Amino acid sequence: MSFFNVLHKSCILCLILVCLAAVEAIEPLTMGAAAIGIGAGLTYFKGQTYCRFYECCDDRSIPGNIQALKDSLERTLFGQHIVTQHIIPALTAHFSAQSRSRKPLVMSFHGQPGTGKNFVAEQIANALYLEGLKSGYVTKYLGQADFPMESKVDYYKDRITREVRRSLASCPRSLFIFDEVDKMPSGVFNTLTSLVDYNFFDDGTDNTKAIFIFLSNTAGAHIADHLGNLMKGGKLREDTRLSDFEPLLKKAAFNMDGGLKKTTLIEKHVIDHYIPFLPLEKAHVIKCLEAEFDRWDMPPRKSIIEDILATSISYDRNHGLFAISGCKTLEKKVSMALY
Known part of the structure; x- marks a missing residue:
């Protein structure tokens, strides 16, 4: 400056x-x-x-442009019909001027690496806040970097509570993103439960306008296996619904190692939506590759796409349908091929 x-x-x-x-x-x-x-x-x-x-906690800095988010996801997110079917209405209802929400919006994203969890969280931040992830009202935590030690769980719990309350005091319309939840020590979120539940705070803190998003690889393999079985049973991928996966996600998040294991967040039912990110098939990977060419302002090159598909994409053993790493490494593959 x-x-x-x-x-x-x-x-x-x-x-x-x-x-x-x-x-x-x-x-x-x-x-x-x-x-x-x-x-x-x-x-x-x-x-x-x-x-x-300068950024303030007002409509100019926090426009909440849900329509822009919807348009962007429809254009850039592949193979995740359940995600768009539920995230857009959830955010629309929460951000509505007529909203009478009595608690924050809490969503938990689950799926294998490369299926779009971080991608969607970033797009949510960019649509809701003028400065996107750089906004002073957006806080992002990384599991391994911010909460690496099991022995310091009590310190982490105090830190989360302190920082969340401070952010809410600064702007009730804050966004909190917890990435790599599966790599956090269990119990780290227990004191967070009271901050995302139906509560009135004596100090005037307003939590009803905030949004909390948890990103986790937990249950990614379970989602893939369940989807594969549904498809082998004759169900089309596009016909699957949230109800096909939500009970599975809740059970896996509660029982598998990570920050949500045995947590009161799940026990007290304060997570509003468990969103499955489905494993990607070859057709979706091709769309991701084509999108990378578009980012370089270049037409897709069939020879490069076929080479990457043949040498860099592996599929699951159980069904042979789903790309193990999704679209995670494709950006670097395309840029290397172009240069």
């Missing part, structure tokens, strides 16, 4: 502080309606000055 940008920002802050000081200087007997009016005026003043240039 340049010197003049810093100076500009400092001037705006100073002007706002001067106005706040003026409110505090009003005699106690004259406060009442006058102070309320001045406070409203200052809010408007801040919205027309500081918040026009």
